[in-house]
Amino acid sequence: MRIEVINTGTELVLGNTLNTHGAWFGRELFKLGLRIERQTTVPDGDAIRESLSEAVSRADVVIVTGGLGPTSDDLTREVTAEVLAIELIMDQAVLTGLEHFFAIRNRPMADANRKQALVPVGADVLPNPNGTAPGVYVPPRLNGRGHAAVFLLPGPPRELHPMFREEVIPRLRALAGGEVAAGCSELKFTGVGESDFHQGIDARLAEIEGLEIGYCAHVGEVDLRLIGTEEARAAGREIALAEFGQFLINEDGRSLEETVIRLFAAKGWTIATAESCTGGLISSRLTDVAGSSAVFTHGFITYANEAKRDVLGVDEALLQRHGAVSEEVARAMAEGALRVSGASAAVAVTGIAGPGGGTDEKPVGTVWLAWAVKGGATKAIRGFHPRNRKDFKLAVSQGALDGLRRLVLE
Amino acid sequence: MRIEVINTGTELVLGNTLNTHGAWFGRELFKLGLRIERQTTVPDGDAIRESLSEAVSRADVVIVTGGLGPTSDDLTREVTAEVLAIELIMDQAVLTGLEHFFAIRNRPMADANRKQALVPVGADVLPNPNGTAPGVYVPPRLNGRGHAAVFLLPGPPRELHPMFREEVIPRLRALAGGEVAAGCSELKFTGVGESDFHQGIDARLAEIEGLEIGYCAHVGEVDLRLIGTEEARAAGREIALAEFGQFLINEDGRSLEETVIRLFAAKGWTIATAESCTGGLISSRLTDVAGSSAVFTHGFITYANEAKRDVLGVDEALLQRHGAVSEEVARAMAEGALRVSGASAAVAVTGIAGPGGGTDEKPVGTVWLAWAVKGGATKAIRGFHPRNRKDFKLAVSQGALDGLRRLVLE
Numbered sequence: 001m002r003i004e005v006i007n008t009g010t011e012l013v014l015g016n017t018l019n020t021h022g023a024w025f026g027r028e029l030f031k032l033g034l035r036i037e038r039q040t041t042v043p044d045g046d047a048i049r050e051s052l053s054e055a056v057s058r059a060d061v062v063i064v065t066g067g068l069g070p071t072s073d074d075l076t077r078e079v080t081a082e083v084l085a086i087e088l089i090m091d092q093a094v095l096t097g098l099e100h101f102f103a104i105r106n107r108p109m110a111d112a113n114r115k116q117a118l119v120p121v122g123a124d125v126l127p128n129p130n131g132t133a134p135g136v137y138v139p140p141r142l143n144g145r146g147h148a149a150v151f152l153l154p155g156p157p158r159e160l161h162p163m164f165r166e167e168v169i170p171r172l173r174a175l176a177g178g179e180v181a182a183g184c185s186e187l188k189f190t191g192v193g194e195s196d197f198h199q200g201i202d203a204r205l206a207e208i209e210g211l212e213i214g215y216c217a218h219v220g221e222v223d224l225r226l227i228g229t230e231e232a233r234a235a236g237r238e239i240a241l242a243e244f245g246q247f248l249i250n251e252d253g254r255s256l257e258e259t260v261i262r263l264f265a266a267k268g269w270t271i272a273t274a275e276s277c278t279g280g281l282i283s284s285r286l287t288d289v290a291g292s293s294a295v296f297t298h299g300f301i302t303y304a305n306e307a308k309r310d311v312l313g314v315d316e317a318l319l320q321r322h323g324a325v326s327e328e329v330a331r332a333m334a335e336g337a338l339r340v341s342g343a344s345a346a347v348a349v350t351g352i353a354g355p356g357g358g359t360d361e362k363p364v365g366t367v368w369l370a371w372a373v374k375g376g377a378t379k380a381i382r383g384f385h386p387r388n389r390k391d392f393k394l395a396v397s398q399g400a401l402d403g404l405r406r407l408v409l410e
Numbered sequence: 411m412r413i414e415v416i417n418t419g420t421e422l423v424l425g426n427t428l429n430t431h432g433a434w435f436g437r438e439l440f441k442l443g444l445r446i447e448r449q450t451t452v453p454d455g456d457a458i459r460e461s462l463s464e465a466v467s468r469a470d471v472v473i474v475t476g477g478l479g480p481t482s483d484d485l486t487r488e489v490t491a492e493v494l495a496i497e498l499i500m501d502q503a504v505l506t507g508l509e510h511f512f513a514i515r516n517r518p519m520a521d522a523n524r525k526q527a528l529v530p531v532g533a534d535v536l537p538n539p540n541g542t543a544p545g546v547y548v549p550p551r552l553n554g555r556g557h558a559a560v561f562l563l564p565g566p567p568r569e570l571h572p573m574f575r576e577e578v579i580p581r582l583r584a585l586a587g588g589e590v591a592a593g594c595s596e597l598k599f600t601g602v603g604e605s606d607f608h609q610g611i612d613a614r615l616a617e618i619e620g621l622e623i624g625y626c627a628h629v630g631e632v633d634l635r636l637i638g639t640e641e642a643r644a645a646g647r648e649i650a651l652a653e654f655g656q657f658l659i660n661e662d663g664r665s666l667e668e669t670v671i672r673l674f675a676a677k678g679w680t681i682a683t684a685e686s687c688t689g690g691l692i693s694s695r696l697t698d699v700a701g702s703s704a705v706f707t708h709g710f711i712t713y714a715n716e717a718k719r720d721v722l723g724v725d726e727a728l729l730q731r732h733g734a735v736s737e738e739v740a741r742a743m744a745e746g747a748l749r750v751s752g753a754s755a756a757v758a759v760t761g762i763a764g765p766g767g768g769t770d771e772k773p774v775g776t777v778w779l780a781w782a783v784k785g786g787a788t789k790a791i792r793g794f795h796p797r798n799r800k801d802f803k804l805a806v807s808q809g810a811l812d813g814l815r816r817l818v819l820e
Contacts, residue, residue, distance in 0.1 A: 279697025
C-alpha cells in the first residue's frame with residue numbers, strides 16, 4: 001500500500017515552524033507496519049493542487065494536513081474536491097456543530113467559518129473535538145480521478161493526533177487488510193549504542209519470520225521497535241533482553257524520568273539532586289513529570305566550588321587534593337545532598353562540559369556520578385562523553401537518572 | 411526563481427530522525443529573499459529518481475540532500491546523472507582527497523568509498539571539510555533535461571550547513587541576480603506576542619518599499635526578520651523599536667541565556683537562582699552557555715516547602731499565611747538565595763505547573779517571579795501561563811531570564 005503525506009503551510013516552507021508531522025506520521029505508520037513513500041511540504045493556498053494531483057495518480061492513500069481553517073488561504077477542501085472531481089456540499093450537521101462551538105464560547109461565528117462545513121458529497125466527516133475544522137475521509141470509490149483514498153486532516157498537532165488515532169487508524173487498517181502488522185513493541189535502552197545492537201543481535205532478529213525492526217537513537221538512549229505478530233515480537237524481545245536486558249529502561253513508552261518518578265513514588269521514596277556540570281538539567285527533567293513533587297524535594301546546583309563547600313559541606317581539602325571533578329567530590333556531593341535534604345536517595349554529578357576546562361588527565365567530557373542512599377553504601381562511576389555542551393549535559397543526565405532507576409530495582 | 415528541496419533518507423520517512431532540513435533551508439533562503447516552493451522527503455535508494463525527474467521539470471533550482479555516502483543505498487549521485495543525462499567520471503582530485511582523509515585518520519579506505527569521487531562531467535565539486543562526501547553543483551547549461559540548476563549536498567547538518575554557506579549561497583545569488591535581497595536583520599523580543607506585532611505594526615511595515623517581513627514565534631519569544639535593502643531594514647527596525655523596543659532581547663541572533671551571561675560577565679556580576687516550579691530549567695539554560703561558570707555560581711531547587719524554609723530561610727509563617735505561590739514567598743526566596751550564595755543578583759520563581767494543584771484563586775499557570783540585587787530593592791511580578799507543563803516551565807524561565815537582563819540594563 002503506497003502512502004504519501006502532503007503537509008501544507010507557508011510557515012513550514014519559510015522555516016518559521018519545524019515540520020514535525022513527517023516524523024510523527026512515519027512513526028505512527030511504522031507501528032502499523034506501513035511506510036511513507038513520499039512526504040511533500042507546500043505553502044498554503046493553491047500550491048497544493050499540483051502536488052495532490054500527482055499524489056493521487058500514484059498512491060493508494062494520500063494524507064493531507066493543514067489548510068482546513070476559515071481564511072482565504074485555506075483551500076485544501078476546495079482543491080481536493082476539484083482534483084478528485086467531487087462536488088462540495090454544505091453539511092448541516094457540521095454547520096450546527098460549528099455554531100455550537102462558538103455559542104458555548106460566547107463568541108460570534110464569522111461568515112468565513114461557514115466554509116469549514118463544506119464536505120465532498122458522500123465523504124466521511126471526521127469529528128474534531130479539539131478545534132473547529134473537522135477532518136474529511138474520501139474513500140477510493142468516490143475518487144473520480146484514480147484509486148487513492150484521501151484523508152484531509154487539521155494541521156495543529158493537538159487536533160491532528162487524536163483524530164489520527166480515533167478516525168484514521170481504523171480506516172487505514174481496513175484499507176490495508178492483511179498488510180497491517182499485528183502490533184508494535186517498543187523497548188527503551190540506555191548505556192548501550194545502536195551499533196551494539198547491529199553487531200550483537202541484528203542478524204538473529206532478521207531470522208525471525210514476520211518480524212520487522214527499527215531503531216530510534218537519541219543521546220544516551222536507543223529505542224528498539226519490534227513490529228509483527230505477537231509470536232514474532234516475543235521471539236525478538238527474548239533475543240534483545242538476553243543480550244541487553246541489563247540496559248532496558250522500560251517497555252511502556254514512558255520517558256526515563258517518568259519511569260524514575262513512578263518507581264520512587266511506588267516505594268514512597270524521595271530524591272535530592274546535587275548537580276555541577278549538568279546545571280539543573282537532571283532536576284528539570286524530573287520536574288517535567290506531572291506529580292514529581294511527591295518524589296523530588298531538593299535540588300542543589302553547586303556550580304562554583306564555594307557552593308559545593310558551603311551548601312553541601314564538601315570538604316575544602318577534598319576539592320584541593322582531588323579537584324572538583326573527582327570520585328571523592330562526587331561522593332561527598334551526593335552524601336551532602338542526602339544529609340541536607342533528608343531525602344531517601346541523592347544523585348550527584350561533577351564534570352567538564354567544555355569547550356574549555358579540560359586537561360590531559362581530565363579531558364573535556366569527563367564526569368563523575370555518585371548515588372547515596374539512606375542507610376546504604378554510596379556508589380560512584382566515571383563517565384566520558386566528549387560531545388558538545390548540550391549533548392554532554394543530556395548524556396550525563398541520562399546516566400544519573402538511570403542510576404536512580406537501578407537504586408530502586410536493586 | 412522557483413526552488414525545490416528534496417531530502418532523501420529512510421530514517422526521515424520512518425520518523426527515526428526529525429527532518430530539520432526543511433525548516434533550516436526555509437530560514438536560510440528567506441534571509442536571501444528566496445522561498446521554497448516545494449519540499450519533498452523520500453526514502454534512500456531509487457525513490458529519488460521519480461521526485462528528482464519531476465522537480466527538474468518544474469523548478470529553476472533543485473537542492474538535494476543525502477544519499478552521497480558510500481553504501482549501496484546512497485544513489486543520489488548516480489540517479490542525478492541519469493536524470494540529467496550527464497555522464498559520471500571519477501574525479502582524481504576528489505579521490506586523492508578521500509584517500510588523504512582516511513590516511514590521516516589511520517583508517518583503511520573501503521572500496522565502496524571510491525564512488526564518492528564520481529562527479530557528473532563538468533559539474534563543480536563542492537569541498538566538504540567536515541566529511542567524506544563532497545557536494546556537487548550542476549549548472550543549468552549542463553542539465554540535459556531542463557533548465558534547472560541542481561545542488562547535491564550531504565545530509566548531516568554539521569557537513570551541510572557550512573557547505574551551504576560557503577558554496578551554495580554565492581551560487582544562488584548569482585543565479586537569482588536581482589531577486590536576492592540585500593540582507594536580513596533579526597530582532598528578538600520577549601514579553602510580547604506575534605499577534606501584537608500583527609495588530610501593532612504589520613500595516614506600517616507593509617508600506618515600506620522593498621521590505622519583506624517574517625515572524626518566528628517560540629514559547630515566550632518572537633523573532634522578527636526584516637529582509638531588504640539596508641535602508642528598508644532601517645526603516646522597519648525604527649518602527650518595530652518605537653512600538654516594542656522595551657521588549658527587545660537583542661539583534662545579534664544570540665539566545666536570551668547567552669545575552670544574560672554576556673551582560674553579567676561584562677559587569678563582573680554573578681547570579682544565583684531559586685527555582686520551584688521550573689525545577690532547574692532556568693539554571694540549566696544558563697549553564698548551556700559556554701563560560702557560564704564565571705557568572706552562575708549557585709542554584710537552589712526548592713521544590714518542597716521544607717526546602718524553601720531550610721535551604722533559603724523562607725519564614726514558615728509566610729508559607730502558611732500566603733502559600734508557596736505568592737509574592738511574599740517569591741521575594742523571600744530571591745533574598746534567601748542572594749544571602750546564602752553571596753551572588754550579585756538572584757532570581758526566584760514559584761508557581762503552579764499543573765496539571766494538578768490549581769485553585770480558583772490560584773489556577774494552574776499562576777507564577778510569581780522575584781529578583782533580588784545586592785544593595786538594591788527586590789522586585790516581584792505575577793505571571794500567568796495556562797499551558798502544558800513543559801511550555802509553562804519554558805515561559806516562566808523566559809520571564810526569569812529577561813528580568814535578569816533588565817537588571818543589568820537598568
